[in-house]
Amino acid sequence: MSRKREFSSAGNRIPWESKAKANEQKYSQPWTEAVVKALKQGNGFLVLVDSASNAESDRRYLDDQLAHIAVMQSQINNLLSSGKEIGALKDTVGYPPYTFSEVNSFYRGAVVSLVQAWAEDGMRTLVPDISIYPPNSEDERREAVLYGIGDSNDLSSLELAFLTYFHPAKFARCFSEPTVEEAGIGRDVRFFVQWELFEDEAAHALGVPQDSPEFDAILDQLECQFKSALGPAKKLRAEGPSVVGKGRLRW
């Protein structure tokens, strides 16, 4: 028995289909319970990241990326210059599983080279083997939140390039000016993206089969959160552009 899942009101999407069977046993993995409990308590986003290996360099890289993202979010949270407050993102995007992209730098006037890099390698995420490419069709568009710290004009250029190239299904931005302490470090924009993961990608990131009860329990919780956020009359509206680009390559 299968049913369609709904994490967001972002229009036509790749169908999320529950493969849970009626007589399936309840999940037994303690980590599933931990994740579901944490999601319930904060009504929060699920963000999946993964180390490429247990080599010291790979673990250190992931730790550095997460620390960088946490610090950036803390700065944006304290001093938002434009876009949505992080605490209010739930009004804009839905509850599919997400991952973070790597933290990137953007230099003034480097839009072309940035887009070229996206075209060649996609936007690398913190799930190894998954890079984000522009969508091939309407149902391959993803939800995205763009976080950035830097000069407001540069951030506007970055946002325009991002929207034009990736055509997110739903989009929010969280921008902040650099802090006084950072003024001497560099004037480039630092940014990362909170990307939606599709079902197969999320299962890959968690290291479980798509039809496992653990995966199903987590997705059930996310779906439940979306429905409770939606409410009886409230409808979310996609902010992303309607133009569909070409080509979404998967890992």
Place this chain on the structure above:
Amino acid sequence: MGALELLKSYFTSRRNGALNLGKLESKLRTQETGLPRRRTLLCSVAAVFAVTVIISMCQRGIPVVREYLPQVMAGLPPEAQWLAFAGLVLTLGYGGYRTIFRMFSRAAKRRAVEMHIQNARTDRKMMVYAYGSGAKGFMDAIERLSQGALFRYLYVFTQPPLDTVKRGFLRIKGSITACIPVQSAKGTYMAAAAARSTEAQLSDEGHDAFLGAIGAEETSVEWSMIHVGEGHTSISCHTAWEEKRTTMNHSALPGRFVVVVRDTRDAVLHSEEDGTGDEELIDIDDSPDHRLQRSDIPPASLARITDGVTAGSGVVMDRNGLILTAAHVVGDSASVDVRIDDLNDIGASVIYKDQTTDLAFLKVEKSESLIPVVTGNSDDLEIGDRVVAYGYPADPEYEGMPVAALGSVVDIMPDGPCTVIKSDAMVTAGCSGGPLFTLDGRFVGMVTSTTPGQDISKLVTCAVSSQDVLDALDDCGFDQTSVVTGPDGPGTNQQTNQKINKEGKPTNV
């Protein structure tokens, strides 16, 4: 922090009711599990001993100096006397200055942090809760990123295992970080459950003390960072999962961003029978001839070697019962016990041992059930190539479970008695003698030791190249035709069951 800022911080008075880091740390320290108390006791005893020794030396030394110093000085020219006197004064003065400055500087920095937190009370904050041994890595990353600066808006509350935290409960670099270490779950299930229960209670109390002290009850963004893993970075979690533990034992977790870090990749391998084998963990070549299969490695080709005193690893070289291991694993023993494929121990005789190259060969009964490794050509290895090291850690926490570690070749040292392949595929004690494979499943080396790499803070794994292993076989007169080699591997590409030729056996056996 400059001297002027230190002075300013030091002489800034603490307002009534203001944060006192020392008190907060002592509050958090009471959550700890006895180690600091023992450490404090030891330090006190050592200090008393040191003071006694110094007084004793002074009592005996001063009369001697008074007696002999004028005689020695009188023998020197006046310039030398002045120089000696000045040198003595300068040395004593600098030593005293450094000691006092360190004490003063530490106190001033703590005051600076207190002021910083005090000022940050009105800011909006973000809290990160990190659990498991991965928390240590995250804390370190925050410190690296901060480069000594203080992040006013980020607080981290972590619960790393006790053995990953040497000292420090409230970090003052990077973000403001409280650290409540947890004990690894060891022993019986009941003991582990009791430890978890105590930890949960202490953690809650420590968490409340931390939030209250830094004024972070109201935070705007919260991360709950959960490490889902059974691997090298989450060894404690691995034990915990077996004992049905969840790292989310904290009751005050908002979790607005639930960041799930999966660090299990190619870490601890399970047998297929227990249903937790994960064939997707290692990105391996699917070429049918050389596929690295879980059913083969381990446990089929990996051996566990014990001589009653030491334990190590080994690898099956052929079906005639030739087992390769490290010479230091067998030590002086003439016979050892070998366990292959998780079956019972079988006796093996040591037929070759070379301390120079650390290679040793064992002989067990010939058996068709033995599955030999496919030997690759270690000469083709280049720096940066991905490799996997296997072995049986001696750590009782693994309880005979084989582990694999993925890494990259960081150096190849052809000079010396044998070619040494250095990689960052980190294995622990007990993995000596274990095999090193390429990602397509070719045996390219035997793990012997770990050593500091170019970055001395990191250890790298050293392995003797497979070419040296084959050379040793050749030198000893062993028949290499029974060793399975890949198409581009060294030697012949045959798999026969010829008996080992023991003629020409070296004298050091």
